[in-house]
Amino acid sequence: MPDLGFAAFVERNRPRYTRYAQARLASDTDGADAVRATLDYAWEDWDWLLGQPSLAADVWDELRYQVRCLSSAAPSREGEVVAIYRGLPETSADSVLLCHLLGLAVGEAAELMGLETPAVQAGLAVACRALPHLAERGRI
Template identity: 65%
Template sequence: MALPAARTEVDAPVTCHAPPRPALAAADLGYSAFAERNRPRYTRYAEARLAADARAASVVGATLTYARRNWTWLLSQPSPAADVWEELRFQVRCGCEETVPRDADMAVLYDRLPEASADSVVLCRHLGLRVGEAAELMGLEPPAVKAGLGIARRALPHLADGVPG
């Protein structure tokens, strides 16, 4: 009985692992940094708006999935943070339709104020973010957040007073 022939390199399975393209690797790294930086703040915002913490986690997950799938396009936009913030708002609105707000003040804020003003109050008053940090998170300039807080103070002083600046 003859022994089987030794395998040659030609018979060896060929695997081709192309190195990642630098632009894609950089985009992946950029998205990862964006998600790592913003996920905790997005989660705090969603938890403040929604009654169920599990729903908040789902909303943030859906938002970051949107960002990941559209990351290359987002990078071509004037403010990726603003576009992702708009998606988070959309996801939270959908979540609000399925659950009641965490508290009555949230419902009043979003019923009586422009959405950016209400978001500014939530981020700065309820979550304690500084104006600059809230602006960066929402993809706005700090004066826009300050203007939103001013609108809130005039319209609903009992809900917007004491906002840290």
């Protein structure tokens, strides 16, 4: 019998996970593979994840891991995404990608990553200081 909590988690997060993974990877297939592997991990460890301080953060970390594994073979097709991840700490880069390139609100990005809103705001501030050329173009 399927776990309704897990089904709701997948329904809510799969589309956003997929947009993130596809933005970071060279092909839509790679993005779908990263999301599938992440959700398989979550399903296998669902009971354990429910007992963790932040289920969202743990699953987000797994998604990042899956994306890193696939991006080592073929990085993003978007040069700007590659530049952001080369020039920033991962949380800041994720914040920029989610909020500015994919259009999520800061609170929604924070919830997706399992962070508090001020952590995402701080990541965006770091990005503005570290990559002023993107900030000037309105990309951060």
